[in-house]
Amino acid sequence: MNPTPKKNARVRDLGEFGLIRELRSVIGPPRGSVVVGIGDDCAVLRGDDPDKYLLYTCDPVVEGVHYRRSDQPRQVGWKAMARNLSDIAAMGGVPRWAVVSIGLRRDTRARWVKELYAGLRAAARKFGCQIVGGDTTQVKHEQFVVVTLIGEVERSRMTSRSGAKVGDSILVTGKLGGSRRGKHLTFTPRINEARWLVGNFPVHAMIDLSDGLSSDLQRLVEASRPGIGFEIHAAEIPIARAARGSLAAALHDGEDFELLFTIDPRHVTALRKQWARTFTLELTEIGRVVRSREQVTIIGADGSRKPLAPAGYDHFATS
């Protein structure tokens, strides 16, 4: 299924999924203090408190890929921090400390950099996180911002991509698609919602939607036990206004930064009721975890069934 790539394969031939598989094989399996290594939203580490885990994640934002040169630096900073906060949310945790590496052209205005930092700080502060260090370097071409976060989570509340069980309901927060029209720079990472969820319900598996529902469903399936499949109903997918009615946009656009999770269906009624009393954000049940040889299946309004291939944003396979 995952053949060894050809000797002279290039990054674009492997795509992001293939590349990460290759790098995991170089690094080897996690050992000792590492509970979850490469391949989830955060690494999970055993620290000194037996009741808690440390969460650890980093995420690069590059000019021309994640933002345009003409975008507001404050929004670029917000996005660079919020993407990482969203990864902490996916594990059910709270963010604590951030460090920031930035690559800058020499002719960039100092004011642009200060605004970038103001955006980074605003997103961090909103969720109780402190920027504690960083480094800057020169670049000739595209600028970049790499934020790294340390978070914490109670061991009993930690969620990962790998816990989906046959029979689970699949739910998603918010509405999907069209994020590139603006939301990708201003979105709210779902820290508060995730904390409430893991504090009140036994969530089995969770991920944040960064590369598109189709890609991130694929990630959940690949992290699940063999023989598990996900079935989703096309008519149930919540489509954002910015997606202008396009189901394809909701499935594949990416950068939604909503939460996708699975939970025992017996909890869904209570969850919906309590959620509605707590948040105005939408919460939608979109499908079921099933016993299946097909990884992800999308069921049409007419009952038609099709495999849903990951077609979200791939940094390398798309141009």
Add this chain to the structure above:
Amino acid sequence: MNPTPKKNARVRDLGEFGLIRELRSVIGPPRGSVVVGIGDDCAVLRGDDPDKYLLYTCDPVVEGVHYRRSDQPRQVGWKAMARNLSDIAAMGGVPRWAVVSIGLRRDTRARWVKELYAGLRAAARKFGCQIVGGDTTQVKHEQFVVVTLIGEVERSRMTSRSGAKVGDSILVTGKLGGSRRGKHLTFTPRINEARWLVGNFPVHAMIDLSDGLSSDLQRLVEASRPGIGFEIHAAEIPIARAARGSLAAALHDGEDFELLFTIDPRHVTALRKQWARTFTLELTEIGRVVRSREQVTIIGADGSRKPLAPAGYDHFATS
């Protein structure tokens, strides 16, 4: 002394020192769990163990700035990890966990990336550190590698840039200058030496030499109390073979990744003796911490005294 930069100042007008000052003012002073924030080799954090601190650092490596496109990817990976290990060494700590963000061109060979990772892993493993996560993204032009490290240090052994005392001896490990001729890709971060030092002697202030002795002495002075100056003796500076007898190279070249530290002079004889029994690496006393209005003074063989301005590598002020 540090005037507010002009409204339209660019990054190159501020230089790296000026830019970091600006960003510190945006971020504000460290609070709560943060013992040391922006401005040392690592951030220092209070975790759950009252006897230990967490260390936290990140450092970007960019093609065309820190390495050439033609350099061996395994050495590039080694360097990207070792630079960060060197920052942990400067605080007297041990490295624990690394995450890696890389920006790759689509036409880069998968083999190049695997070799890069092999170098990252080799440097990490040599010092008991695990790579636990990372992310990749596309770039169009220069590739980059950002490594972030979490380390640990006993509270009683933690060293920072700020503890220099009047009367201290100033010592440096190894030999300096000419690193760009090769050492910068293959150097050994001084983790073992630093751990031995903080375990056996009361080190007052420590830094790793990344941007050149002149720049890093300036950093130590700026982190010290007002009224403290550093005097170094030109004739005592250990010049590396690759610097070909050039004192200027030893003072300013940068990327030596040796340790520079201060200690009560009464310990120096015992330190030298025990050091020589433990390491083959050179250890040289190069000067004294004094009461002075001049920040760093270099004393010539003829007794002449000159202020030593930081003239090491600046990512922005140099081209």
